[in-house]
Amino acid sequence: MSLDRAKPLLLPLALMLAFELWARLTQLQSDSLAPPSAILAALATALADLSIPIATRDTLFAAFAGLAIGSAIGLSLGIAFGISHPLDRLMEVTVEAIRPIPSIALLPIALIALGFGYRMEIVIVAFACVWPMLIMTRSAVRSIEPRLMEVSRALRLSATQRIAKIVIPAALPRIFVAFRLSAGIALIVAVTVEIAINPIGLGAGIMLAQQALRADLMLAYLLWIGVIGYALNILLIAAQRRLFGRAALAGDNP
């Protein structure tokens, strides 16, 4: 039904229209607010002069590089901990001591060790991505049907063969869910690092717009960051459906 499809759009459209009207009627002059038409105009300008596309490239590069490194580490540790129970128990205190450190607290350490730029941002994003990957991979590997492991033993597969042929394929749907969550975290952490301190990317762009008192440009950046986050999420959910169908949904609500 067309009304059902339109329902979700009604509220944001009505709010924007009301805000536009209010801004026009009161001749809004503000450092923090701008009417939607001005925001869209600023967005179009910034897209055309390539300032937003370049910032997007910087942010996504740092986020994805950190995601790749962090999830590779988390994945290998998660598989190791999932397969070997003694190893998991021995590392428990160490992992529980490091995991609760908020990723952003590493920012000053990364800053003095690596300076501004991609490297410090990538390190912090990677640190943040290790943990969800590790924990969810570990539980995915643990919940593999025990009979599969028995088969691998009966076939006398070596450890590497067992991981490549049994463990990873069996745990893959839930590992992808972990990857999807980590990708969201990677983007959030990258933008946060840029806002807090690092002078590159979308986060730095929105801070600069705020300091220049360009409310329209600032809100345009905010809108764009929202669109990027939403698009990334949609893309990964679509990929998950496509690749794994319903198999991955089992891991969504553990």
Place this chain on the structure above:
Amino acid sequence: MNRAAILWRVASILVAAGFIAAWQLIANLHLVSPVFLPGPDRAWAALVRGFSSGDLASKLFGTLEHMAYGWLAASIAGIALGALIGSSRMMRAYVAPSLEFLRPLPVSAIIPVAIAMLGLTQGMALFVIAFGAIWPIMLATIHGFAAVEPRLYEVARSLQMSRAAIIGKIALPSALPDILAGMRLSLTVALILSVVCEILAGLDGLGQWVLLSARAFRSADLFAGVILLGATGYLTSIAVSLVEQRLLAWQAAAR
């Protein structure tokens, strides 16, 4: 805990001690410049010194204060809004999709907007922390309300309960596990945003402490601050878990 579990625990603590010893060794051999990596002895000394002079305690208290106020405000508003949206089919159809759109937004992107509106103030920090922490709680509440066993609602209707009574007596208790899980999740968000706001606005807290230590290349103080932040995250999360177990004891018993 039986004996095997205690033995594993001890072994696990020994492994962690081994890592700390390795860290000390690396620092002592100057494999990494001491400007970046102080040994655990120096970090510990800085921690003790900071607490005995009272500096670090007041910073820690500042961070806890930001976190607690923002988180509590977010919890109250999140549960109230979530209950309002979750208990009405109309609100779910019209409002929930907009919320789903906002969910993947990196919340820290709201910080510049908050600075433009409220300046570099405590109020700005509280607004940002509460805004960031509200999402997990509100969405968990909506989800919890939507997932209430339909037969319970039928019972409520046949008892002719009012809407407030349904929310208070049926929906909230059965959504409680979801809500508490959301509150635990948003605690981490609150801590991270507290640190970011303190870094940006120079508010009294551990965020400002670690940044100033880094700027002055006082790496021992810096590591002391990071260790404290880790401890804060760990202990607050354990505290909420304990409350969670306590509040959900009736559910475990019912199963």
